[in-house]
Each structure stands twice: as structure tokens, then as C-alpha cells.
Amino acid sequence: MGQINYFSGIVKILENPKEKILSQKISVTVFRVELPQIRKNRVVLLMFWGNLGHEIRNYYQVNDYILIEGYLSIRNKNKQNFTPKQAKKIVITVLKVYPFLLQPKRLSNPT
Secondary structure, three states: OOOOOEEEEEEEEOOOOEEEEEOOOEEEEEEEEEOOOOOOOOEEEEEEEOHHHHHHHHHOOOOOEEEEEEEEEEEEOOOOOOOOOOOEEEEEEEEEEEEEEOOOOOOOOOO
């Protein structure tokens, strides 16, 4: 029997990754991505822990498509002006990342 909340799919990066430091030792990288579908809720938040987040910040940029694997969770927004459906956000804690479709104009280091 498999995990129900395990997610694997292709996403488009919408914003530059932001790093947060927890407990002065643990780094967490978060940013929003878009799922390539036609449904309403297609923007989700990705969360990367430790060195994987550092690699994401170095190698990927806005408008790149990546293949991700991780665990899906639904969290409550702490806002009072939202209806119950709008008061939840989808967060995917990513375990594995693979490049899928990268932007052609990248900065490269000539060696």
C-alpha cells in the first residue's frame, strides 16, 4: 500500500527562491510554482530543506520547468478575511528534483 500524499509532477517556477533559517542551523528554501493544469488551484508552495534548497537557488530560475517528487500537505493561512476554502494553501515538501525544461538564455561561466 502506497502513501496517499506522495506527489510527483512537473511544475513551472514562478518566483525566485527565498531562504529562511530556522533555529540558526537549518535552512529552508521556499517559492511558488504553478502546476500545468486548467483547474483553479494551480499555484502551490514548494519547500526544500538543507543542501537541496541551496542547489535549487544556484541552478534554477523563474520560468524553468522541473520534475519534483515529495510529500503534499494542506496548511491553514492565518487570515480572517478568507472563506474556509481560501484559508488553505498547498505545500509540497520536495525530496527529489530533476530538470525538465530550462530557459535557453542562461548565464554561463566561460572557462
